Structures are given as C-alpha cells and as structure tokens.
Amino acid sequence: MEGVFFDSWATLLRTLVVAVLAYVVLIAFLRISGKRTLSKMNAFDLIVTVALGSTLATVLLSKDVALAEGALAFAMLIGLQFVVTWSSVRARWVRRWVTGEPRLLYYRGEMLDQALRHARVTVDEIEAAVRASGMATLGQVESVVLETDGSFSVIKAREGQPPSVPVGVALPGKTKD
Structure with missing residues (x-):
C-alpha cells in the first residue's frame, strides 16, 4: 500500500514542473500548427485530439517518459496530422480514405x-x-445524411419546391460527380 496516496515530494514536484512545461510545449505546437489540428471535422481529427491528450497524460504521470520525448511525440502527431490534412485538401483519394463520404x-x-x-x-x-x-x-423531412464526422444532417422538406439531393451527397447507385 506504500505510495498509494503519497510517494514523495520529489514526484509531486516533477509532476508539477513537467505539467507546466508540457502544457506550454503543447500549446506552442498547437498555435504553430493552426486551428485545423484540433478541429473535430471527422473521426481522424478526433483520433489525433485523443492521442494528444493521451500523450500529455503519459508525459505527466510516467517517470519513464522524459519531457523531450513527450515534446517529440506531440510534434510527430501534429506533423503527421498536418501532412494528412494537407494531402487530403490536394488529393481526393486521400480525403475519401481519411474522412469517408x-x-x-x-x-x-x-x-x-x-x-x-x-x-x-x-x-x-x-x-x-x-x-x-x-x-x-418523417413526413416533414426531405432527407437524412450521415456526415463524415458521424453526425446526422436532417434536411426539411420544402413545400412547393421540387425535391433536391443534399449538396455533396450521391443518391444510391449514382456518383457525386
């Protein structure tokens, strides 16, 4: 039972110092990388956000992980996320692979x-x-779309207007293009 409630002042001090420094490093990396890094536009973005949080917790609580190693892990996750999002903006196949449709x-x-x-x-x-x-x-609804982030978009039927397919969505058996 030793160390369950209190190990030593040194471990508390280490956690305090590493927490402040790791937080500053993470915030600096996030500011440099831009707002897209923490967006929750799709499952891939959520995974990166969770991985950053998990990495921060590991750096804070594990004596086996040095601050420099944690900073490198932050940089790698953010860098890889940047590469994937940069590629997905430029190549449709990457976008479809990462986010789906x-x-x-x-x-x-x-x-x-x-x-x-x-x-x-x-x-x-x-x-x-x-x-x-x-x-x-459902009589009030024209269509329901499962979005790439897992949310539902419900499009209201428009009285007196011809039906329309939501933008960016293909009817079954048809392609968007």
Missing part, C-alpha cells in the same frame, strides 16, 4: 435500407435525429 440514409419518404446497413445505423437512430432537429414526423 457523407451517406444518404433517408430520401423522400424512403429509408435506404442498404445504406442503413452499410453505415450500421438503425431506423430508431434516424427517427431520434429527426426529433432532435425539431421535426415531429
């Missing part, structure tokens, strides 16, 4: 069963997204 799940009164199965989404989840968007029935 939005998927139409409901369109003009019809649940798109194959799309639902592929996305592993239930009708109950679609109905919950519709309710969360402030609509009471």
